Amino acid sequence: MSLALPSFTPAQESLFLTLGGRALDSRLPRPFLGDTMADEILTKVGYDLARFPALTTKFLDARSRVFDIAVRAKTLDDLVRRFISEHPDAVVLDLGAGLDTRVFRIDPPPTVAWYDIDFPEVIAVRSRVVSQRANAHSIGADLTDPDWLNEVPGSRPAMIVGDGLIAFLTQAGFVALLNRLVHHFPSGELAFNLYTRYAIWAVRHAPGMSVIAGGVVNPGFNDPRQPERWVDGVKLVDEIFLTRAPEVDGLSPAMRATARLAAPSARMSRLVGTVVVRYRFKSG
Numbered sequence: 001m002s003l004a005l006p007s008f009t010p011a012q013e014s015l016f017l018t019l020g021g022r023a024l025d026s027r028l029p030r031p032f033l034g035d036t037m038a039d040e041i042l043t044k045v046g047y048d049l050a051r052f053p054a055l056t057t058k059f060l061d062a063r064s065r066v067f068d069i070a071v072r073a074k075t076l077d078d079l080v081r082r083f084i085s086e087h088p089d090a091v092v093l094d095l096g097a098g099l100d101t102r103v104f105r106i107d108p109p110p111t112v113a114w115y116d117i118d119f120p121e122v123i124a125v126r127s128r129v130v131s132q133r134a135n136a137h138s139i140g141a142d143l144t145d146p147d148w149l150n151e152v153p154g155s156r157p158a159m160i161v162g163d164g165l166i167a168f169l170t171q172a173g174f175v176a177l178l179n180r181l182v183h184h185f186p187s188g189e190l191a192f193n194l195y196t197r198y199a200i201w202a203v204r205h206a207p208g209m210s211v212i213a214g215g216v217v218n219p220g221f222n223d224p225r226q227p228e229r230w231v232d233g234v235k236l237v238d239e240i241f242l243t244r245a246p247e248v249d250g251l252s253p254a255m256r257a258t259a260r261l262a263a264p265s266a267r268m269s270r271l272v273g274t275v276v277v278r279y280r281f282k283s284g
């Protein structure tokens, strides 16, 4: 089967890069993440991954092509799991959820309220290809629009995650969003993959990413403490370098050597690898 998709903007189409990465990972003999649902959804939609040469290039082996996407998703999943185990009454927000099925990977208890938010066009497709789940809600909205948060209960601790999102938000839009989130909930955590200035430049210029380059509007930031200066009450608690992830052992010798060389240095790790940042917040 293949769905007739609406014409997506580059930012919206980027969801197929991450979905495709997780789907290809699940086909590996020893996957990093093993999300077979991603592959089922990709098949249902019938999207042609050749539009993302980064996922199909012959210059990299199959594991290296999906490492960042799959291990970043796994890292963010672990952070959400930990928060939920400490706060079984949590609200979880997956910002720019695309067609990701994080809620199925994590399988939270019924006491957790889960919200997947993305543009209405994306949520319309999501509702056709992702199964419904009790206590999981989808909101179709532009995240930079302040109104959508009114649908989310604001009295419980919140775990807010953004996987592959920030590159597509303007700096002003991102900062305003962070402020609204932090003021909406009594306390919680924020976790997302950080885009350094170089990472933004690379996405804009890599031939394998040309389909989405036009949607990349964030300038990136190198200092993980920057959000502390943008929003009162936010504190960096973790900067996780994928160059130091145990999954590096499963990479090809050349990629493993690159990661190992960079791993001791935070600066080099930010340059060559994916970084996941975690912040705690308390509204003032």
Ligand SMILES: C[S@@+](CC[C@H](N)C(=O)[O-])C[C@H]1O[C@@H](n2cnc3c(N)ncnc32)[C@H](O)[C@@H]1O
Binding pocket: 011, 012, 013, 014, 015, 016, 017, 018, 019, 095, 096, 097, 098, 099, 100, 117, 118, 119, 122, 141, 142, 143, 144, 162, 163, 164, 165, 168, 169
């Ligand atoms: C790289 S994709 C990641 C999707 C998903 N998190 C995943 O890991 O598969 C970025 C997602 O952010 C969404 N997005 C970007 N800007 C947005 C905005 N202003 N409002 C709502 N969603 C947005 C896009 O539609 C897209 O689904």
